[in-house]
Amino acid sequence: MADGRMLADAVGLLSGGTAERDLDGFRAAHPEVRVRLISQREEYDGSLQHALLLKEGDGATVSLSWCPERALPWPLRGVHRAGEHLLLRVNGVETSVARAVACLDFIWDDSRLADRLVTDSLVREVMEEEPEPLTDAELQGAMDAFRRARGLLTGGETRAWMDRNRVSHDELEELVAVEASVARLRSRVASGHVEDWFAEHGRGLDVVRVAKVVLDAGAGPHVPDSDGFLESVERAFADGTARPGEVFASLRREELDPAMADLVFGAEPGTVAGPFETEGGRLLIKVLAVEPAVLDDAVRDLAERRIFAEWVERRRSTAKIEWFWGTAERTGT
Structure with missing residues (x-):
């Protein structure tokens, strides 16, 4: 491994720009070592990086890489662009992949994947522009409802559910707060419109x-x-x-x-x-x-959800929607 000529040849192989093509020649010149060329496409800037693994009979391995001037430095190797953690932007409101997973699992429960994510962004846009902090009593009520809906009737069941879903206590509180805020916004949007909506559409709820x-x-x-x-x-x-x-x-x-x-x-x-x-x-x-349908609590809740969905659809029709996912960035409006 201390062979200066071999190391010099290895650096020449990596710096020549034709490492894959010249690898067989390097192996022929140095049959005493096992050689492996590792190639990696860096997502940060699209460049192709190479490393050479040189292994002798005693099992010791030397890993050698080479970085030309102005190339991607070693601290940034394997780093992802910030945009690669971003799934969606609606009217400037960004949805990360982590947020999307939480959205899918806990917030929306009866719409298609893409509609769910867009709806979440549109709702957060409004809640950020017109915040209405929840009281401790409202948060506790929302937490109790969240647990009842999932059959988490004891502290042990709740902790087991959190462990199974990799959710911390702070994350659970955040998810419940979002769910409660969405419910409050839904009621606010539908306020004053439920009776008229029911008069027009109530027959469909028979x-x-x-x-x-x-x-x-x-x-x-x-x-x-x-x-x-x-x-x-x-x-x-x-x-x-x-x-x-x-x-x-x-x-x-x-x-x-x-x-x-x-x-x-x-x-x-x-x-x-x-x-x-x-x-x-x-x-x-x-x-x-x-x-026949009557405007009881269950039907009122359905009516509020339909009114809210119509409100979301109107906002969606004028929203600027950008997707960042798949094999390439793509933008839709």
């Missing part, structure tokens, strides 16, 4: 309680009568002609195809509607009860 089954397409045309419906469902499932799935369900009118909704909601309780052709097979529905 509920029908049903027993249902999806039969294979080849199960035959037979439609069971209402009295023997559940028994027929059991037999169909036992003989393999019924698809596994939920039997009893509460469905809102807006969840159904309009033609199907008219038939189901127009049926007398106790009667069977269908069959309806679906991708999974033939759907049969026994109507158990029909309940």
Whole structure:
């Protein structure tokens, strides 16, 4: 390893700009050592860096690298650009990858990935412009609700959940505070609009309680009568002609195809509607009860969420949205 000629040749190999091409010649000139050339593309500036590993028979290894003038210095090797930790910017509000993961796991729970992230940025923009600090009582209430929603009813269960999700106590408090702030903003945006929204859209929130089954397409045309419906469902499932799935369900009118909704909601309780052709097979529905929507707490919460979603969509339509992810930066508006 103290062979000055070998080390000089190694430096020449690395500094010549053709290390990969000249490696075989170096090996032939120095057969007494095992040689490995390590190549790494630096994400910081796109440059290609090389290091040479020289290993003798006793197992000792020399690692040699060379840095030309004005090249990326060693302290910056392997460093990522700040923008590589940035996933999204909306109206100047930045979303880091870490923030995005938290957003996906804890804040939004029923929208697509991209919409979730954009919505989070738009909401934070407003909350930063118009901050409303939460009181200790509000934070405690939000924490209690957060734990109840996830079945974390004891301190031990909560600590186990935190350990499993790699969340510290401070991070948990921050996540809960964000969730509570979003809920407050949602109520503020919807304030004064719920009654009008319900008058226009409330019919879509009507509920029908049903027993249902999806039969294979080849199960035959037979439609069971209402009295023997559940028994027929059991037999169909036992003989393999019924698809596994939920039997009893509460469905809102807006969840159904309009033609199907008219038939189901127009049926007398106790009667069977269908069959309806679906991708999974033939759907049969026994109507158990029909309940017109009333503006109770549950429906008010739904109305607030719909109003909030419409508000977000209006802001999104005028927002400047820049994405930073994938194999290259890309910007969308």
